[in-house]
Amino acid sequence: xxxxxxxxxxxxxxxxxxxxxxxxxxxxxHRHFRNKDELLVAVASSTGLGLPSLDVAANGDDLAVRxxxxxxxxxxxxxxxxxxxxxQVERPELxxxxxxxxxxWVTPPDGGRDPRTTIITSAVVGYVxxxxxxxxxxGGLDPATFSEQLAAMAESVG
Numbered sequence: 411x412x413x414x415x416x417x418x419x420x421x422x423x424x425x426x427x428x429x430x431x432x433x434x435x436x437x438x439x440h441r442h443f444r445n446k447d448e449l450l451v452a453v454a455s456s457t458g459l460g461l462p463s464l465d466v467a468a469n470g471d472d473l474a475v476r477x478x479x480x481x482x483x484x485x486x487x488x489x490x491x492x493x494x495x496x497x498q499v500e501r502p503e504l505x506x507x508x509x510x511x512x513x514x515w516v517t518p519p520d521g522g523r524d525p526r527t528t529i530i531t532s533a534v535v536g537y538v539x540x541x542x543x544x545x546x547x548x549g550g551l552d553p554a555t556f557s558e559q560l561a562a563m564a565e566s567v568g
Contacts, residue, residue, distance in 0.1 A: 414489035418446055418501075451507045464534065466526045466564055474561035477534060481553045484538040491539065526564045533560055 412421045412429055424434045426449065432438040443449040461483050462476040471479075484491065497505040537556055540548045547556070 413446070413450055414487070414493050417493065417496075418450070418504075421446065447504050447507070450504070451510075454508045464527055464530045466524050466530070472561070473530075473565065474557045477530065477560055478553050478557035480534050481538060481557060484534065485541065485553075488538075488542050491542070526567060530560060530564055 412425055416425070423439050423446070426432075426446070427434045427436075427439050439449075443452065462471070462479045464473075464476060464480055466473065468476075494505060494508060497508070537548055537551075537553075547553070551559070
């Protein structure tokens with residue numbers, strides 16, 4: 411993602427237009443978005459970066475599989491996590507808007523939220539951030555073991 415690599419200020423509108431195949435310099439970007447902030451919030455709201463649901467009650471893949479997939483996506487998005495972290499200080503209003511966009515990742519379609527889902531989400535983010543900060547997995551746990559143990563704990567509390 412351009413914003414993660416170059417930062418918001420360092421990413422020009424022309425860079426965004428070129429990256430998505432719009433004609434550069436024709437105003438095509440502004441027919442869709444007022445500014446880069448609006449684009450960033452729209453992306454966060456619509457995709458959640460492709461993160462799997464960590465809702466404990468969700469049907470589909472096993473919870474441990476979804477946790478491990480989320481760890482992988484967040485590890486792949488390390489530069490974006492760093493950008494969001496910087497925004498907390500530099501642009502708190504944009505950071506707050508991005509947070510609202512990502513809330514869908516932990517909020518099921520019916521709007522209810524199992525507290526275990528929030529705890530799992532926090533643990534996954536903490537695991538990834540610790541890995542990025544210190545260069546190794548917390549407690550030496552590889553992603554598969556971390557995911558299996560976290561899922562087992564969440565499911566046993568039901």
